Amino acid sequence: MARVINFYAGPAGLPLPALEKAQRELLDFNGAGMSVMEISHRAKEYDAVHSEAIALVKELLAVPDDFKILLIQGGGNLQFGMLPMNYLGDGRVADYIDTGNWAKKAYKEAKIVVGDAAKLAATTEAEQYARLPRPDEIRRTPGATYLHFCSNNTIEGTQWQAFPDGAGVPLACDMSSDIMWRPFDVRPFGIIYAGAQKNLGPSGVTVVIIRDDFLAQARVDKLTTYLRYAIHAEKNSLYNTPPCFGIYILRNVLEYNKSIGGLAEIERRNREKGRLLYGMIDRHPDFFRSTVSNQADRSFMNVTFRLPTEELDAKFVAEAKKAGMVGLKGYRTVGGIRVSTYNAVSVDDVKTLVSFMEEFLRTNG
Ligand SMILES: *Cc1c(COP(=O)(O)O)cnc(C)c1O
Numbered sequence: 444m445a446r447v448i449n450f451y452a453g454p455a456g457l458p459l460p461a462l463e464k465a466q467r468e469l470l471d472f473n474g475a476g477m478s479v480m481e482i483s484h485r486a487k488e489y490d491a492v493h494s495e496a497i498a499l500v501k502e503l504l505a506v507p508d509d510f511k512i513l514l515i516q517g518g519g520n521l522q523f524g525m526l527p528m529n530y531l532g533d534g535r536v537a538d539y540i541d542t543g544n545w546a547k548k549a550y551k552e553a554k555i556v557v558g559d560a561a562k563l564a565a566t567t568e569a570e571q572y573a574r575l576p577r578p579d580e581i582r583r584t585p586g587a588t589y590l591h592f593c594s595n596n597t598i599e600g601t602q603w604q605a606f607p608d609g610a611g612v613p614l615a616c617d618m619s620s621d622i623m624w625r626p627f628d629v630r631p632f633g634i635i636y637a638g639a640q641k642n643l644g645p646s647g648v649t650v651v652i653i654r655d656d657f658l659a660q661a662r663v664d665k666l667t668t669y670l671r672y673a674i675h676a677e678k679n680s681l682y683n684t685p686p687c688f689g690i691y692i693l694r695n696v697l698e699y700n701k702s703i704g705g706l707a708e709i710e711r712r713n714r715e716k717g718r719l720l721y722g723m724i725d726r727h728p729d730f731f732r733s734t735v736s737n738q739a740d741r742s743f744m745n746v747t748f749r750l751p752t753e754e755l756d757a758k759f760v761a762e763a764k765k766a767g768m769v770g771l772k773g774y775r776t777v778g779g780i781r782v783s784t785y786n787a788v789s790v791d792d793v794k795t796l797v798s799f800m801e802e803f804l805r806t807n808g
Contacts, residue, residue: 600747
């Protein structure tokens with residue numbers, strides 16, 4: 444079996460032990476005589492997986508007891524609409540920070556639902572999102588229900604190394620592409636959501652972490668049942684059939700994350716990966732041209748750069764593929780190169796890529 448080195452941005456690579464466990468258990472899950480896909484979501488065998496996945500999210504992120512962990516379908520995109528549907532309108536407004544494609548989409552989806560109740564607090568679009576806004580550029584609306592931002596801009600390669608200051612307003616965050624890249628303090632957040640397919644598991648599961656006092660402010664009127672956060676909290680994410688197999692893989696990934704030392708060890712590896720890749724870029728900035736203007740905003744999850752010509756970009760992607768490395772092409776609207784170095788990408792994988800970059804520079808630079 445030949446596994447490639449996977450730098451896809453999402454869906455993305457998963458830790459091999461998590462997949463191997465699924466392979467071993469596929470036909471006969473825990474002696475049930477069937478796969479976990481074939482078991483009722485109300486059965487005790489599935490319930491154990493469901494509870495364990497939720498408990499592991501809680502444990503790995505040290506989520507305090509006054510938060511609920513929900514597992515919802517519909518991806519990050521459903522959350523873009525579900526959040527304002529649950530919270531805004533009837534006089535309630537929220538601030539949005541626009542730092543890239545996904546952050547902007549969250550803002551635009553909110554505007555579809557609630558119009559001007561979604562306020563644009565800051566944007567760096569005029570600079571092609573090459574940096575994050577400075578604190579003094581963020582215009583806050585007094586009395587806002589939440590302050591929304593995207594912790595890691597998957598396409599543009601920027602990441603908030605310190606989160607914006609909520610100043611008492613609950614933070615609402617799209618963490619789809621960097622949740623669990625390191626430990627962080629969950630308490631200032633009213634809500635965090637993350638599609639699993641970047642850093643946690645397969646597509647089809649969205650992890651939502653919501654604070655009880657924030658949950659209590661959500662509306663339930665005029666919302667069909669599935670769209671209410673409250674129903675998922677009340678039913679422990681078993682209101683309807685959950686994505687059982689996706690949750691099972693999520694469980695395997697989190698169990699593996701715990702086994703290697705939890706998020707402290709994962710952060711150490713991610714920082715080492717960043718040091719290796721950015722070290723290479725910074726030694727040859729005229730060839731590996733960073734798309735991020737403020738170094739302090741560079742992402743540890745998606746490293747973006749351009750080569751001197753588009754032809755070289757294409758050649759880089761093609762030759763890397765021949766060398767067993769896939770997924771390096773930049774996002775379709777942006778171009779260039781994007782190296783997604785999520786948790787499942789090892790330090791050795793990045794070393795292999797950096798050696799390839801050295802060789803590519805030697806023959807094409
Ligand atoms: C991939 C991504 C999304 C889109 O997620 P879907 O699950 O496909 O809806 C949203 N936000 C961020 C930050 C992403 O990286």
